[in-house]
Amino acid sequence: MDQPRAAARLRVLLGQLGRRSAGAVIAHPTSGAVPPAGFHPQQFQYTRDNSVLTLEQRQFYEDNGFLVIKKLVSDADIECFRNEFERICRKEVEPMRLVVMRDVTIAKSEYVPSEKMITKVQDFQEDEELFRYCTLPEVLKYVECFTGPNIMAMHTMLINKPPDSGKKTSCHPLHQDLHYFPFRPSNNIVCAWTAMEHIDRNNGCLAVLPGTHKSSLKPHHYPQWEEEGVNGIFHGIEDDDENNDQVHLVVEKGDTVFFHPLLIHGSGRNKTQGFQKVTALVSSKQSQPLRDMMDPGQEATTLASRDDILITNAFSPKIIDRKGK
Numbered sequence: 001m002d003q004p005r006a007a008a009r010l011r012v013l014l015g016q017l018g019r020r021s022a023g024a025v026i027a028h029p030t031s032g033a034v035p036p037a038g039f040h041p042q043q044f045q046y047t048r049d050n051s052v053l054t055l056e057q058r059q060f061y062e063d064n065g066f067l068v069i070k071k072l073v074s075d076a077d078i079e080c081f082r083n084e085f086e087r088i089c090r091k092e093v094e095p096m097r098l099v100v101m102r103d104v105t106i107a108k109s110e111y112v113p114s115e116k117m118i119t120k121v122q123d124f125q126e127d128e129e130l131f132r133y134c135t136l137p138e139v140l141k142y143v144e145c146f147t148g149p150n151i152m153a154m155h156t157m158l159i160n161k162p163p164d165s166g167k168k169t170s171c172h173p174l175h176q177d178l179h180y181f182p183f184r185p186s187n188n189i190v191c192a193w194t195a196m197e198h199i200d201r202n203n204g205c206l207a208v209l210p211g212t213h214k215s216s217l218k219p220h221h222y223p224q225w226e227e228e229g230v231n232g233i234f235h236g237i238e239d240d241d242e243n244n245d246q247v248h249l250v251v252e253k254g255d256t257v258f259f260h261p262l263l264i265h266g267s268g269r270n271k272t273q274g275f276q277k278v279t280a281l282v283s284s285k286q287s288q289p290l291r292d293m294m295d296p297g298q299e300a301t302t303l304a305s306r307d308d309i310l311i312t313n314a315f316s317p318k319i320i321d322r323k324g325k
């Protein structure tokens with residue numbers, strides 16, 4: 001190659017390399033127009049380049065750390081998940097590795113197999129029907145907007161917030177999910193949270209602090225209202241300020257909230273006699289061998305000050321096979 005051509009080629013290559021610096025993904029203007037002098041392409045840090053999200057949706061997630069996609073999951077699928085959950089409650093099926101959580105106010109009562117007794121089931125990756133949620137193409141399509149391809153299901157939950165017993169134990173204090181996760185990097189992780197029914201402030205909707213995904217992982221502890229009862233491992237951020245700018249997300253059945261693991265969020269008391277049902281998937285891109293994704297500094301999350309029960313971090317990876325999807 002002659003020298004001027006080689007120099008020109010080098011400039012192009014350096015330009016391309018420069019665009020990928022600092023781990024940022026860059027969105028290109030789609031108008032095809034030549035950018036004006038001094039134009040700086042927009043830096044996106046929390047979303048990936050693909051054609052699924054509109055620029056507005058992308059910008060919203062970048063700024064706020066969450067995004068609501070209306071009516072994403074069908075009523076028919078939600079009905080299937082609800083039926084399977086009820087079968088688990090009646091002990092008709094007992095999937096391996098499933099963690100069944102009961103509300104602290106009923107944990108010591110005699111176990112009567114019914115949905116009233118169960119606050120949430122976690123790690124349902126071995127339940128074929130519930131795990132179907134984690135393979136729904138319509139959900140994964142959006143997950144990939146935040147994680148990129150090669151997704152693993154890291155943690156799964158079906159939440160069934162029962163009517164509050166009067167002790168406010170159905171509240172989930174403001175927290176960051178990353179507190180529970182030993183794997184990194186956080187920008188490759190997203191939670192998909194799908195409402196299985198109408199959820200508003202009466203049955204304890206999700207409350208978020210927009211923009212907090214840009215902060216670091218904060219110290220967590222049991223909240224001050226502990227005397228009123230707090231469920232095991234319902235840790236909250238230490239500097240929980242009651243005057244913070246919480247946004248309450250009122251959602252309909254099938255609506256799905258995608259949120260960053262550093263976004264501070266929680267949920268309120270269920271003041272109704274019904275439930276607040278949600279199915280949720282925390283997924284991450286598998287960017288390297290799993291052992292290299294672990295953060296050695298992240299301690300296991302423990303159940304209160306009880307020495308007899310140690311809960312390791314909420315983490316049970318399963319590769320999501322997207323073949324043919």
Ligand SMILES: CC(C)CC(=O)SCCNC(=O)CCNC(=O)[C@H](O)C(C)(C)COP(=O)(O)OP(=O)(O)OC[C@H]1O[C@@H](n2cnc3c(N)ncnc32)[C@H](O)[C@@H]1OP(=O)(O)O
Nearest residue numbers: 099100101102103104107108177180230231232233234314
């Ligand atoms: C992003 C995401 C990860 C965020 C979160 O979800 S944070 C919340 C996560 N929560 C959890 O992971 C809790 C999971 N595990 C549980 O709730 C389980 O029920 C366990 C607490 C481990 C106990 O289960 P299990 O082994 O079946 O044993 P038992 O039902 O016989 O209870 C053993 C002792 O534990 C007590 N217990 C049960 N459930 C709770 C509770 N919700 N809060 C506080 N204490 C609880 C129970 O009273 C019993 O105490 P003792 O009789 O031994 O004194």
Ligand SMILES: O=C(O)CCC(=O)C(=O)O
Nearest residue numbers: 159172177265266267278
């Ligand atoms: O849906 C809820 O009640 C809140 C769930 C939540 O914040 C969580 O599990 O991390």
